Amino acid sequence: MPKFPKFTITEENIEKQKELVLKTIEENREKLANLLTIPKKSYENFVRPLQLMEEKLGFYFSPISHLNYVKNSPKTQKVYDELLPELSRYHTELGQNGAVYDALKEIFELQDLSNEQKKVVTDMLIEFELSGVALPQKEQEELKKINIKLSELSSSFAQNLLKATDEYEMLITDPKEVAEMPEDELRAAKVENGWRFTLKQPSYIAYMTYGPSRERREELYKAYVTRAPENEKLINAILELRHKKAKLLGFKNYAKLSLETKMAQSPEEIVSFLEDLAKKSKPQAQKEFEELQQFAKENGAAYELQPYDIAYWSEKLKIAKLDVDDEKYKPYFEKDATVNGLFTFLNRLFKLQFQEIDTPVWHESVKCYEISLPHRLVGRLYVDLEAREGKRGGAWMDEWVTHHVDEKGEVVYPVAYIVANFAPSSDTAPSLLRPDDVVTLFHEMGHALHHLLSEVKEPAVSGIAGVEWDAVEFPSQFLENFAYEEEVLSLFAKHYQTGEPLPKEMIENLKRAKNFQSAMAMVRQLEFGLFDMKVHMQWPVDVQQILDEVRKEVSVVPVPPYNKFQWGFGHIFAGGYAAGYYSYKWAEVLSADAFFMFVDNGIYNDEIAESYLQEILCKGGSRPAMESFKAFAGREPRSEALLKLCGIEG
Numbered sequence: 001m002p003k004f005p006k007f008t009i010t011e012e013n014i015e016k017q018k019e020l021v022l023k024t025i026e027e028n029r030e031k032l033a034n035l036l037t038i039p040k041k042s043y044e045n046f047v048r049p050l051q052l053m054e055e056k057l058g059f060y061f062s063p064i065s066h067l068n069y070v071k072n073s074p075k076t077q078k079v080y081d082e083l084l085p086e087l088s089r090y091h092t093e094l095g096q097n098g099a100v101y102d103a104l105k106e107i108f109e110l111q112d113l114s115n116e117q118k119k120v121v122t123d124m125l126i127e128f129e130l131s132g133v134a135l136p137q138k139e140q141e142e143l144k145k146i147n148i149k150l151s152e153l154s155s156s157f158a159q160n161l162l163k164a165t166d167e168y169e170m171l172i173t174d175p176k177e178v179a180e181m182p183e184d185e186l187r188a189a190k191v192e193n194g195w196r197f198t199l200k201q202p203s204y205i206a207y208m209t210y211g212p213s214r215e216r217r218e219e220l221y222k223a224y225v226t227r228a229p230e231n232e233k234l235i236n237a238i239l240e241l242r243h244k245k246a247k248l249l250g251f252k253n254y255a256k257l258s259l260e261t262k263m264a265q266s267p268e269e270i271v272s273f274l275e276d277l278a279k280k281s282k283p284q285a286q287k288e289f290e291e292l293q294q295f296a297k298e299n300g301a302a303y304e305l306q307p308y309d310i311a312y313w314s315e316k317l318k319i320a321k322l323d324v325d326d327e328k329y330k331p332y333f334e335k336d337a338t339v340n341g342l343f344t345f346l347n348r349l350f351k352l353q354f355q356e357i358d359t360p361v362w363h364e365s366v367k368c369y370e371i372s373l374p375h376r377l378v379g380r381l382y383v384d385l386e387a388r389e390g391k392r393g394g395a396w397m398d399e400w401v402t403h404h405v406d407e408k409g410e411v412v413y414p415v416a417y418i419v420a421n422f423a424p425s426s427d428t429a430p431s432l433l434r435p436d437d438v439v440t441l442f443h444e445m446g447h448a449l450h451h452l453l454s455e456v457k458e459p460a461v462s463g464i465a466g467v468e469w470d471a472v473e474f475p476s477q478f479l480e481n482f483a484y485e486e487e488v489l490s491l492f493a494k495h496y497q498t499g500e501p502l503p504k505e506m507i508e509n510l511k512r513a514k515n516f517q518s519a520m521a522m523v524r525q526l527e528f529g530l531f532d533m534k535v536h537m538q539w540p541v542d543v544q545q546i547l548d549e550v551r552k553e554v555s556v557v558p559v560p561p562y563n564k565f566q567w568g569f570g571h572i573f574a575g576g577y578a579a580g581y582y583s584y585k586w587a588e589v590l591s592a593d594a595f596f597m598f599v600d601n602g603i604y605n606d607e608i609a610e611s612y613l614q615e616i617l618c619k620g621g622s623r624p625a626m627e628s629f630k631a632f633a634g635r636e637p638r639s640e641a642l643l644k645l646c647g648i649e650g
Helices: 013-035 045-072 075-095 098-110 113-130 137-167 185-189 201-212 214-225 230-247 254-261 267-298 305-321 324-330 333-349 433-454 472-478 504-513 518-538 543-554 582-600 605-618 625-633 640-645
Strands: 168-170 192-197 353-357 367-373 374-388 397-403 417-423
Touching: 013 045, 013 075, 013 433, 045 075, 045 098, 045 113, 045 397, 045 417, 075 113, 075 137, 098 113, 113 254, 137 230, 168 214, 185 192, 185 201, 192 201, 201 214, 201 305, 201 417, 214 305, 230 254, 230 518, 230 543, 254 267, 254 518, 267 305, 267 518, 267 543, 267 582, 267 640, 305 324, 305 504, 324 433, 324 504, 333 353, 333 367, 333 374, 333 433, 333 605, 374 433, 397 433, 417 433, 433 472, 433 605, 472 582, 518 543, 582 605, 582 625, 582 640, 605 625
Parallel strands: 374 417
Antiparallel strands: 168 192, 353 367, 367 374, 397 417
16 A cells, blocks of 8 residues: 655654755755766756655645745744745755766766656756856856845735734624624624634635625725735835846746746737737726616715725626625535535546545645546645634645656655635534635636646656646636536535425526626736736836836726735745746646537547546656647637637627
8 A cells, every 4th residue: 555644744743854854955955966976967966856856845835835824823934034045045056066066967968868758858957057057156156145045035025915914804793794694794794893804715705795894994994905014115125126136046037037937928928918818808897887886876876986895896796797605606506515526526537536634734625536547546635714813815736756667667656735715614603605615616616626636657747747827827717617517516515404406497697607707807816917928028127007008008997006015926026926927827728629629529438538637647757748739629729719719709
């Protein structure tokens, strides 16, 4: 029976884990020195050990990083912050090692490598070049300092955001100010002398959607869009350092540097792609906004709609127009039943089997599953879906172990985590999900499957490793598209108290509502993507000015001058999406196209499902994403599929 690691890292023993990371860094340095003495270097005796060293380091660091995100405390933060510069120093040192780079070049040029091995070495050579291997010593040192400082600044940005989110609360004592709120939202917000609302997603969304007091909505919105003002200085420092780094490496700007490891060819191509989508979407977005304004006026709103009015009036319009009320749907989406229903769907689609495992977890609400296919074991998945104090907002998938073959020739099975911030369960009620939460769950599971289903032997290109950043969202977006399909919902959407299935009419309404205000949602995402790309293309520049110009070009909702959205834009200032936020839309073209191949041929089509499984999921990053898509679809992707999916007549 294969062994899986146990998640035994806690706040109490995290220092020991830190020592393991530091020890592994030192061991890796020694191993590297020994590898360089090998007279006849080959893929097997040089490149494979390099990958396995990296895998081992990630294996020890991943639980520390994960615990810091899901159970943050001063202790976890301290350990995490102490390790970041050490890891950055180690990786920069490695990336600037000319002897390793020369050995890799020689292996690539002179040895007969498989396609998988070629992809590993090609990716490594690009990484070395981007680490400044060809720079003079003085400039290498400067780059090393930049990388260390950037990792520290990004961590500070994330920590400021988490702290500001955790610290804020809005207390309400007047029952009139919560009069329209659903019962379970009131229960979740109840405190001794009133109701407490915070900037954490479930709480924030609840009041913005149902809170009847416009003054209170603005108060909460203003707190949300002015969180962490100290991040203003960090943004400028981060952008300045990224620009310096790009210049050192011979790029005109950081946007060009970022694209070296992506599918897209140039920043200009991306801007053109996003602006074209905006041009096709904005007229419909404008109509959607005007319809909302008109509806609000007809229902007593004697004011021009502002951002803090949108969710509130949109919910009312959605109910009036489509009879879709999140509160009516939530009883049909009990968290555990929804997770199990997703597993049933994946069993029908790909023959995957999920079995709950009794193993240590970091919180009592977390579950772990062992996954298998009829002919092989796949891996393990930890699922942590409920919001709580000390947990970073949003939803994500992260990996702990990558599928590969070790030095003994034995398969190492992958392990991943899925994390979200859905409404927590209580003593009196289970965790009930909104339809949007169901989509989020499917999305993160798509990422997890991409990582877990890999059959690739080389860890550097297995699972999501080695996948171009602008293709990494493809499998997640693909899976989320099934969340509102009747054949899928019928598997699990049942009332948690009565067991009654979600009525057919409610399913049809939900499906129609999928594209409710889809053009407004589209231009909002395009605003983020264009801001990200332009700020990295045009630096040095006034960040606010770029944002204002982009909003003028694509946005349809007026934005108050105090809105400092950029202070909370963790994706690009504390995550991996710098000059890469466009990738959500870029990958959506692939995912929409693939989705229609299933829908147009019957969802449970074994031939198409097997092709998707083998050509996309099992191949991981072992070849360019476009090659994988073509192998699956037999052709290039069609961009019109995205507008069709969103119901936008471009």
